[in-house]
Amino acid sequence: MTPRRRIAPSAVVWLFLGSAYFLIPLLATLLFSLRNDQTAKCCTLANYSYILHDPDFWSTIKLSFIVALETIAITVALLVPTVYWVHLKVPRLRPLISFLALVPFVVAPIILVVGLLDVYRGTPEWFYAQPYGFLAAVYVVLAFPFMYFSLDTGFRSIDVHTLTEASQSLGASWPTTLWRVILPNIKAAALAGSFLTLAIVMGEFTIASLAQFKTFSVYVQYINQNKTYPAGAITLLAFGITWAAMLALLAVGRGRQAPITEGEK
Amino acid sequence: MAVVELKQLHRRFGEVVALAGIDLDIGTGEFVSLLGPSGCGKTTALRLVAGFDRPTSGRVVIDGQDVTDVPPNRRDIGMVFQAYSLFPNMTAVRNVEFGLRVRKQRGADRNRRALELLDLVGLAQAANRYPHQLSGGMQQRVALARALAIEPRLLLLDEPLSALDAKVRVQLREEIRRIQLELGITTIYVTHDQEEALSISDRVAVMSGGQIEQIGPPAEMYGSPATPFVAEFIGTMNRLLATVGDDGSIDYAGLRLRVDAARGLPRGERVLCLVRPETVEVVRANGLVAEGAMAGEVLSNTFLGSTSRLRVASESGERSITADISTAQGVDLVVGTKVVASFPPDSPRLLSLADEPMFPVPDPDSR
Ligand SMILES: Nc1ncnc2c1ncn2[C@@H]1O[C@H](COP(=O)(O)OP(=O)(O)OP(=O)(O)O)[C@@H](O)[C@H]1O
Ligand SMILES: [Mg+2]
Numbered sequence: 001m002t003p004r005r006r007i008a009p010s011a012v013v014w015l016f017l018g019s020a021y022f023l024i025p026l027l028a029t030l031l032f033s034l035r036n037d038q039t040a041k042c043c044t045l046a047n048y049s050y051i052l053h054d055p056d057f058w059s060t061i062k063l064s065f066i067v068a069l070e071t072i073a074i075t076v077a078l079l080v081p082t083v084y085w086v087h088l089k090v091p092r093l094r095p096l097i098s099f100l101a102l103v104p105f106v107v108a109p110i111i112l113v114v115g116l117l118d119v120y121r122g123t124p125e126w127f128y129a130q131p132y133g134f135l136a137a138v139y140v141v142l143a144f145p146f147m148y149f150s151l152d153t154g155f156r157s158i159d160v161h162t163l164t165e166a167s168q169s170l171g172a173s174w175p176t177t178l179w180r181v182i183l184p185n186i187k188a189a190a191l192a193g194s195f196l197t198l199a200i201v202m203g204e205f206t207i208a209s210l211a212q213f214k215t216f217s218v219y220v221q222y223i224n225q226n227k228t229y230p231a232g233a234i235t236l237l238a239f240g241i242t243w244a245a246m247l248a249l250l251a252v253g254r255g256r257q258a259p260i261t262e263g264e265k
Numbered sequence: 266m267a268v269v270e271l272k273q274l275h276r277r278f279g280e281v282v283a284l285a286g287i288d289l290d291i292g293t294g295e296f297v298s299l300l301g302p303s304g305c306g307k308t309t310a311l312r313l314v315a316g317f318d319r320p321t322s323g324r325v326v327i328d329g330q331d332v333t334d335v336p337p338n339r340r341d342i343g344m345v346f347q348a349y350s351l352f353p354n355m356t357a358v359r360n361v362e363f364g365l366r367v368r369k370q371r372g373a374d375r376n377r378r379a380l381e382l383l384d385l386v387g388l389a390q391a392a393n394r395y396p397h398q399l400s401g402g403m404q405q406r407v408a409l410a411r412a413l414a415i416e417p418r419l420l421l422l423d424e425p426l427s428a429l430d431a432k433v434r435v436q437l438r439e440e441i442r443r444i445q446l447e448l449g450i451t452t453i454y455v456t457h458d459q460e461e462a463l464s465i466s467d468r469v470a471v472m473s474g475g476q477i478e479q480i481g482p483p484a485e486m487y488g489s490p491a492t493p494f495v496a497e498f499i500g501t502m503n504r505l506l507a508t509v510g511d512d513g514s515i516d517y518a519g520l521r522l523r524v525d526a527a528r529g530l531p532r533g534e535r536v537l538c539l540v541r542p543e544t545v546e547v548v549r550a551n552g553l554v555a556e557g558a559m560a561g562e563v564l565s566n567t568f569l570g571s572t573s574r575l576r577v578a579s580e581s582g583e584r585s586i587t588a589d590i591s592t593a594q595g596v597d598l599v600v601g602t603k604v605v606a607s608f609p610p611d612s613p614r615l616l617s618l619a620d621e622p623m624f625p626v627p628d629p630d631s632r
Contacts, residue, residue, distance in 0.1 A: 159348055159349075159350070162346050162348045162349075162350045163352065165315075165317050165344070165346070165350075166344070166346060166351075166352070166411075167352075167363070168336075168337040169315060169337055169338070169340075169342060169343065169412070170338075170343075170363050170364035170367060170411065170412075170415060171338050171341075171364055171368060171415060172338055172363075172367045176367060180363075181352055184352075184354040185352070
């Protein structure tokens with residue numbers, strides 16, 4: 001059948017170098033994390049046990065994860081209809097929105113948080129003093145460019161006009177069209193944006209710390225400063241957890257598709 | 266099934282006048298084509314009927330009901346688009362079911378109906394394939410089935426075949442017509458392909474510059490074009506710019522040709538003499554040139570299958586005529602052969618150019 005593609009030796013070398021770039025630090029961290037906290041001798045799982053038995057670990061990771069999901073939900077709910085509408089009705093606004101989306105990149109997080117703390121001062125306690133309120137609101141701003149550019153690419157890859165008009169001519173209302181026709185076809189893009197948002201929220205330190213919320217990354221930073229060897233363990237755990245969360249998100253996204261494509265067989 | 270009336274439809278996009286007053290009545294079960302060159306407003310007209318766009322002024326009336334302000338999803342109109350429009354995330358059968366699902370029809374009925382329609386367009390076996398697993402022609406068939414599934418009162422098609430190759434195009438257009446007749450559904454079909462329009466329509470409306478130039482059954486449009494534009498657009502046509510001579514003759518660049526239709530026209534009037542190529546006879550020159558015939562030589566000889574298309578030009582080059590003759594006859598009339606071309610006096614039509622002083626000198630090489 002198709003001839004087996006020969007892989008060029010140079011490609012192998014590059015692949016090896018590329019993998020090494022990512023794998024060596026991970027491996028080093030792993031070895032580091034297996035040393036005894038007192039004697040610095042290898043090899044023990046005590047550091048992992050220490051972290052996993054720390055209630056702060058669980059509470060902070062839960063907090064960060066919920067804030068991340070909240071951020072994703074708000075961003076998707078805000079941006080999917082907006083980007084859809086812009087593509088359909090006012091494509092000339094696209095450059096403007098792309099420009100606006102760059103603002104969170106340009107403004108340093110520290111300026112952003114100081115500014116936003118000031119802007120939101122005087123809002124009710126349940127919002128201002130809560131990570132699920134204030135922090136999520138700030139993260140929505142941070143996530144905006146990532147979600148926007150993902151969605152913009154997604155919408156550009158489908159024929160928004162024709163799909164919308166086909167759906168309407170078949171009797172579908174705007175919400176039905178958005179839910180049944182548009183959303184399933186930009187789902188990959190929305191998922192990509194969600195991954196990025198999740199990663200950002202799980203790892204964001206500056207804003208959370210300045211606003212004095214005890215998120216996962218604030219906890220990681222605390223361990224790093226105070227416990228030498230468990231710091232290695234927490235780094236790897238954080239890495240693994242973020243990946244697991246992404247896989248979970250992927251699974252949820254896949255599951256959504258089933259009723260639309262397969263339906264009730 | 267529906268009766269459609271378009272009343273003085275105007276549509277302007279800023280400075281561009283896309284539609285400059287369309288009036289059109291379509292009867293129940295009728296198949297009407299909108300035919301015209303690119304940019305003449307065909308799609309704009311169809312979108313106004315579908316409700317995707319609003320007219321600047323004028324009304325769209327379906328079955329006596331003014332639907333001008335009714336949104337597209339409440340018009341019960343089926344539409345097939347030029348671009349592939351199947352929902353990529355759904356299989357063929359789910360696509361066809363979509364309109365019924367929106368109408369909250371029961372799952373089993375819905376499925377049965379969708380499969381029936383896929384069968385009607387000859388794609389029962391592809392029901393569970395996704396759009397990307399279907400050829401272009403198959404996708405358009407599914408799109409047709411999907412449009413028909415909702416039992417629309419009106420079917421609109423906007424150049425549904427233009428992305429397909431020639432053979433599939435012919436096959437599918439015949440199928441569209443067969444299904445249309447079978448269901449008796451009122452249909453508006455947009456195309457820029459005159460052969461397509463003539464072959465499947467009850468009536469053809471030729472559009473130009475946002476207006477309908479002429480509308481009528483295909484034979485009438487072909488046989489008696491009412492304006493120079495229609496004459497040029499439908500079929501191949503010799504357009505001889507001439508003046509009326511005396512006693513049933515015209516003067517074509519110094520040549521006197523007998524044309525029955527010239528009888529009774531004022532002498533000296535400028536006319537366009539329309540001669541279908543298939544009525545022109547070409548014979549090898551034998552020294553004699555009968556009155557009303559044009560001597561010249563073969564400029565080109567194009568093989569078209571059972572017929573050949575000859576271009577004959579007088580030696581001076583100021584007169585030329587196109588003839589379609591049987592290939593058997595045309596085979597030895599190679600380029601450069603001295604020939605005589607003529608046509609029977611009762612075949613040409615004359616269009617007066619008296620009211621159209623600006624009509625440009627026809628360019629016979631334009632098509
Ligand atoms: N949304 C729009 N905005 C501005 N001008 C438009 C718009 N839609 C159509 N036009 C203009 O209106 C005119 C008619 O366009 P329309 O699409 O109806 O032509 P058409 O006959 O369908 O041509 P084609 O055969 O190329 O599809 C064109 O000059 C076009 O540029
Ligand atoms: Mg068009």
